[in-house]
Amino acid sequence: MGKKNDYSFCERVFAVVRKIPKGKTLSYVAVARRCGSPRAARAVGAVLRTNYNPMIPCHRVIYADGTSGGYNRGSIRKRCLLIREGAL
DNA sequence: CATTTGACGCCAA
DNA sequence: TTTGGCGCCAAAT
Numbered sequence: 001m002g003k004k005n006d007y008s009f010c011e012r013v014f015a016v017v018r019k020i021p022k023g024k025t026l027s028y029v030a031v032a033r034r035c036g037s038p039r040a041a042r043a044v045g046a047v048l049r050t051n052y053n054p055m056i057p058c059h060r061v062i063y064a065d066g067t068s069g070g071y072n073r074g075s076i077r078k079r080c081l082l083i084r085e086g087a088l
Numbered sequence: 089c090a091t092t093t094g095a096c097g098c099c100a101a
Numbered sequence: 102t103t104t105g106g107c108g109c110c111a112a113a114t
Contacts, residue, residue, distance in 0.1 A: 027097090028095075028097085029096070029097065032096090039096095039097090040096095041096040041097060042093095042094060042095090042096045042097085043096090044095085045094065045096060046094055046095080049095050052095090058095085062095095063096070064096075064097060065097085069095055069096080070094095070095030070096095071095065072095075075095085078095090
C-alpha cells in the first residue's frame, strides 16, 4: 500500500464513474472532486471523451446545472438514457 | 518540453 | 432567459 497515487487521473475518473448507481447522476465537478482535483471538471470531460467504454455509465455524468451535457454518442442519446433510468 | 484542446463551471451584461 | 467570456485542469499533439 503504499503510495498515495499510482493511478492516473483518468483511471480514477473511471473508478468513480463506474460506481455511479443507476438512476443517479453526478456532475463533472463532483466527479473531479472525488478524483482529488475539485477544479478539474473539464479534465473529467476530456478523459470521458477520449476513453469512453461501453461498460462505464459515463452518461450519468452531467453538468452542474443539471443539464445533460455532452456525450460521445450524442447528447440526445444521453438524455434518453437518463430518462429511462429515472434520473430525470 | 511547449502549445492546443475541450463531454465544465460560474459570473457579468 | 440567453450569450459571451474567463478560469482551471489534465490529456493529446
